[in-house]
Amino acid sequence: MNKTKFQNGYLIRFNLIERIQHIILFVALIMLLLTGLSLSYYDSWFGRFMIDIEGGLESRGNLHYFFAFVLMALGVFHAFYVTFSDKGQSEIAHMKYTKKDFRNMLISFRYNFGMGKATPYYGRYNLSQKFQYWGVIFGSVIMITTGIILLLKVWKIAMLFPKWLWDITNLVHSFEGMMIFLVLFLWHIYDVHLSPGVFPMSRVWLTGKISEEELKKEHPEEYDEINKDKSGEWKIDGNI
Numbered sequence: 001m002n003k004t005k006f007q008n009g010y011l012i013r014f015n016l017i018e019r020i021q022h023i024i025l026f027v028a029l030i031m032l033l034l035t036g037l038s039l040s041y042y043d044s045w046f047g048r049f050m051i052d053i054e055g056g057l058e059s060r061g062n063l064h065y066f067f068a069f070v071l072m073a074l075g076v077f078h079a080f081y082v083t084f085s086d087k088g089q090s091e092i093a094h095m096k097y098t099k100k101d102f103r104n105m106l107i108s109f110r111y112n113f114g115m116g117k118a119t120p121y122y123g124r125y126n127l128s129q130k131f132q133y134w135g136v137i138f139g140s141v142i143m144i145t146t147g148i149i150l151l152l153k154v155w156k157i158a159m160l161f162p163k164w165l166w167d168i169t170n171l172v173h174s175f176e177g178m179m180i181f182l183v184l185f186l187w188h189i190y191d192v193h194l195s196p197g198v199f200p201m202s203r204v205w206l207t208g209k210i211s212e213e214e215l216k217k218e219h220p221e222e223y224d225e226i227n228k229d230k231s232g233e234w235k236i237d238g239n240i
């Protein structure tokens with residue numbers, strides 16, 4: 001069994017492979033947003049400025065396709081990771097929604113509106129973290145599917161498809177791109193870096209480590225499960 005100990009009050013939450021996947025994901029998403037939105041707003045100062053930086057229209061397109069390939073390769077790798085590795089299987093199992101998530105959500109609403117004193121008893125992931133994970137998965141599936149259809153048009157393949165299909169695909173790809181931008185910058189960045197308690201930045205994405213204190217506060221159920229084992233060891237394929 002794979003075991004990790006608390007070391008100097010810290011616990012490894014994400015291993016190196018997971019941290020690298022996260023870094024590749026956000027670099028690819030940021031590059032896709034910059035190169036994509038500069039096309040959406042090509043007639044504004046922002047679009048012209050970005051297209052210049054990106055080396056002109058053609059090079060902007062090539063950059064977009066390169067990072068699209070990175071995103072697709074990452075998706076394939078991630079699917080293998082959560083299907084075949086012990087840690088990946090354990091992580092995906094913790095991403096499943098359960099009845100407890102909805103009970104915690106009600107407790108959280110009651111607490112935030114000053115209607116109750118109880119605080120939610122979150123496990124390894126809270127409802128919002130699960131929502132963000134599945135949002136990235138479904139969002140990427142939509143962007144990749146619509147992106148491939150748009151590529152067929154760019155490459156002048158399949159011109160037999162009706163025009164309405166290109167129009168709808170373009171709309172979905174471009175609005176979903178804007179939505180990803182808003183979700184990333186208004187929600188995710190606030191949630192994990194800027195909110196009180198973590199400001200100016202949570203380092204978990206970089207070091208993979210979470211402090212005992214943070215674990216106890218943010219993921220009390222996981223903390224209690226770990227402490228059931230008096231040896232202070234964390235059973236990766238057991239009780240996380």
Ligand code: HEM
Pocket residue numbers: 029032033035036037039040041061064068069071072140143144146147148150151154170173174176177178180
């Ligand atoms: C989260 C990932 C992605 C984001 C945020 C994104 C964003 C965008 C945006 C905003 C546009 C401009 C649409 C418009 O207003 O005309 C665009 C265009 C386009 N995207 Fe993406 N995209 C992503 C992934 C992909 C993928 C995976 C592919 C291919 C498999 C792709 C292929 C294209 C193509 C072919 C175009 C139109 C032509 C061009 O840019 O040269 N995109 N994208």
